[in-house]
Amino acid sequence: MSQQDYYKILGVAKNATDSEIKKAYRKLAMKYHPDHSKGEKNAEDMFKKVSEAYAVLSDKEKRKQYDTFGSADFHQRYSQEDIFRNADLGDILKEFGFGGKGMRFSFGGGSPFGGGGGPFGGYQRRQAPVKGSDLVYELPLTLQEVASGTSKTVSFQHQGRSENITVKIPPGMITGKKLRLAGKGEPSGYGGPAGDLFIQSQVSADPTFTSEEYDLHTTITIRLSESLLGTHVGIPTLEGKELSLKIPPGTRHKTRMRLAGHGLPKMKSHSKGDLYVTVSVDIPKKLTSEQKKIVQKLAATGM
Known part of the structure; x- marks a missing residue:
């Protein structure tokens, strides 16, 4: 069953x-x-x-x-x-x-x-002896390490002694994904094989991006004039590059734009998630006298 x-x-x-x-x-x-x-x-x-x-x-x-x-x-x-x-x-x-x-x-x-x-x-058939209990080791990873993959040395207690092992972390190991190390868990109390050790990813907070599964999210701030007239802005990536994002005229505050295929790589796949950019329009709290005159002229035009 x-x-x-x-x-x-x-x-x-x-x-x-x-x-x-x-x-x-x-x-x-x-x-x-x-x-x-x-x-x-x-x-x-x-x-x-x-x-x-x-x-x-x-x-x-x-x-x-x-x-x-x-x-x-x-x-x-x-x-x-x-x-x-x-x-x-x-x-x-x-x-x-x-x-x-x-x-x-x-x-x-x-x-x-x-x-x-x-x-x-x-x-009624005889079954194999019970395995020992599995262990779970939570491994913190940065978004950059999730994007490119890395190697980590893990220290853990195994059968009463401290043990170090180097683990190759594949790209795309987002929060909750696990790697299995056979036989590195608890010994069996019934004469069976030892359990397994599972390395479970926990993605650390990043100052620029947040992540949801394989998608990335970030926020950019533009001026009011740029939201009205349109502009181009540079968007950083986890690989240290910069993407050019076109902001069309009339873009509203909190508009979300998608850059397809620029998110995190998916494990055991050649595809990637997406990068979502939220546009924040900076509304000035105080205008200079010149800016106020210009806005008044715009208001007079019906804008």
Whole structure:
């Protein structure tokens, strides 16, 4: 059942409380248990799915791992046996007369479908040992480093000792993107392989640009006369170059203009995001006598 969205299976939100998760499982278990829905197509398969979803989301540690690393990585570390180990669903099923209080969904126990050797007949094969816990190292990067890529030396604690490793950061590693270093996580307590170390990017604040995903944003200021008559302005780039941006006559305050393809590079792609320039028109708070006369003349023309 890998690659399953447990929240969708139970029909609950990702911030659902323990009681909401239990209530949702109780309702679906009653609906799909084969002893209750005899003859209903796919009922047994759905009962397996909702039971697996509940076994994970009702366990604080398993739910945390699932929420942090997603379905694919979760199922690399947890076998079906691990998922159902110590999952006590008997109290809920007892309400419907499907099993006793001591009924536990663990490998080697009884099956709710009358079989033995596991909670569900299709899950009786031996699984690989549980991996150790993964670690996440948050790495600060400047926008310039995200744009061009870089190499960083990372210091972290691994199996009780300090370890340094040089990591090549590819272009486009925006906030939240991760690199996986296999076997650099916590050792397994069950004889399995060590977990992995994930290097997660956190883009630092920049004095000129802000970023949203792969798009960049910046603001320029022009004079009132330039907004009326039009002008050309230079826009800096992360590469140290300057782009020429045409400001057409009549450009209003807070107009946003797009420079396509001048944002951040996208990981594993040849494309880039865009650069958005917000135009701020500087309205003088005080006019000289000459400026005031000129404005009065303009006002007389109906402007």
